[in-house]
Amino acid sequence: MTGDPISAVRGARGMDGSLVDLRIADGIVVDVAAASARPPAAGELDAAGMLVLAPGVEPHAHLDKALVVDDIGPVYGGLLQGIAAWQRHAPTLDEDDFVRRGLALVRRYLANGVTAVRTHAEIFPSADPLRSVRALVRVRQLVRDAVDLQIAVLPKNDIPDEVVHAALDAGADLVGGSPHTAADPAAEVDRLIAIARARGVGMDIHADERLDPASLTAVRLARAVAAEPLAGTVTASHCVSLGLLEAAALTEAAGALRAGGVGVVACPATNLYLQGRDRPVATPRGVTAVRGLLEHGVVVAGGGDNVRDTINPLGDADHLTTAALLVMTAHLTIEEAYAAVSDAGRRLLGLPPAGPVMGAVADLVLLDAPTLAAAVAGGARSRSVVRRGRLASVRRVDEELVSLP
Template sequence: MIAHGRAVPTLHNATLPDGRIVDVHLDGGRVRDVVPAAGLPPVGDGLDLAGHLLLTAPAEPHAHLDKALSFDEIRPPMGNLDAAIAAWENHTPTLTVEGIAERARRAAMLLLGNGTTAVRTHVNLLRGDDPLRGIRALVAVREELADLVDIQIVAMAPYFASDEAIHAALDLGAEFVGGHPHQTLDPSGNLRRLLAIAQARKVGVDMHTDEQLNPMMLTLEELAHLVRHWPGSMPVTAGHCVSLGVVERDVLDRVIGAVKASGIGIVSLPITNLYLQGWGDPVATPRGLTALRALLDAGVRVAGGADNVRDPYNPLGRSDALETAMLMVTAGHLSVGEAYRAVSDGARDVMGLPVAGVRRGASAELMAIRASSLEEAVAAAPHDRVVLRRGRLVSVSRTSRSVAVPTRSERPEPAAVPMSS
């Protein structure tokens, strides 16, 4: 256990994605300098990262820490988004602040151990007399883990959440207004209502957007037009954007143009959308991802996230950004470099976090992983990792493996069989 972490002055012998081996000097939570490695052993609190690839630490732009790790206690049926929503809604009367906080804490620490030093979590406002149980739980976890991981909270308002409950969530410490207008009976009206609350409170929004395969459902386009003149102090994020991946090219170009003009950040969530989407399409099943290539080529700000982890919306998930990056390559057809940028620099950009990484003056949010290249890191996702947050050591993972070595049999070779002529 590393209590609160220690400041690390120098990272020695680290490998960068371009193959250079460097020493990285840190000071005050930032990268002071990056120089060719001197090949010297570490002194004092320095770390020897020989054999490790040094990367910008991942950030998770779209989590559900209030739901995370609940699969085993709910045991929901496998199924699509509607089935997942029903399973969660049936379970919510049993939720307590303490129970939500316990699972959220474990989920946040799993993310941290895998390299993620910043998380934006959506937190549902609940039915009943105490709709803010999840918000109170996550505010407590955010304060408890403040020295280890940055946690941003989105007050996710289902259709039944009152304006008063949303305002109360913001008063308790939520930083963004969220919701899922496309799942309501009046998507446009619900979207405008949530935006009006955000404007009144001068906060940003992070919407679940068009999480379905119906190409006619495009609240993203309306969102882009409505927030086009919002100030930078009120950032706008749209997650999922599934329907954008199945529209015709002319519609795609039109919507992407509006999104770029508005400055909206788009978050793709491959593992959960690959699981939830397409259950009704047994032939040529769609992947359920947004239009990643078109968005990137247009210069839209794009991030990748894990979304749900081991809950009714996704029975799987490793709380590892490299899992997300891998799926953005295999299912989204991004390059390995593009995919890793989406879960690191791209995620931090969408989350409004300071620039980080192995560059002079950047915030020292770093992950060192035992790999020789970025391709190896994403493909193998080695567990051996060193994680720094603002230049402080917050997690170290080490593994060992012993494999039997094949030996030549000591049995005599079979005698040769004479050949007859």
């Protein structure tokens, strides 16, 4: 899925506006220097002044649910309505259907400049509960040269331990779950931690996706792993409830997350869509306390989450859209927001740094935009993507306004 090796990217525009040449060897950026005036040689990519950035990361995807809207229509409602609609539709899908839609979405991510994705794979209470997991393992194999794909198993609360273990045996990488929806959230957190410990893997849970400041399963998780760390990375996604905490309570929660090394994924698009439907006046934003968490030293990444499924009928698989939403809803700077959808995501996925920096993995996205601000504002439709020093995707958009001078 990737092209021939590239020895250099020539004439790219850096974040400071200067033109640079990047020299690449063995999939690593080995030199960054002022752009040379000589023409690009064979095996070198002419950036032609395109903005070069670290690649996007999608730290919270649902490839198994993706792109079903055109088949069943949108679901306009909250989280429980979306889950119910998905559980009605999912039994009609076979493993190949999961592969088809998952692969289609990964292609969209890559074309937009995303080279690392973590997806959740739901375990279904059925005669064949692992078909989503098996399908996404197949997708991971198909895209392995173009995208780092990680799979977190997502058991619903009535799925027994042995089925979660079977999902890990089938190829899932991490233990996930949604303990805040369980009858006993604390017990569910403890159960999932025990499975992760037994298997020597990390965790990524759906945490506290509700407008309830007393829902703090992420904090329980953090305190448990601070006392006894897990073998892999630990992430709490959504964490909507943290956005409702007063300053002192947030300081305490953030301190626990930092001490446990638990990263947080904010999912602004989905949580703006889902939360607050019962509060028509002064409707809460439904986004976690991004600024407060960052100020307390917690690693916070931005995720696009659902793409045209029963949970959210929208979604474009574009990390720049997520960055823009973080600027608007969390009041991050544009630079902070882009770091959340690139560098921070790689940290949460346990991946080495990537981008136009000496010593980094040569995963790059080249954007037809003069500045980062212009790109995040929606002005980067043409894009080229380099994956470990090989050209992985090129998208060129030509625009002609026939009725304007």
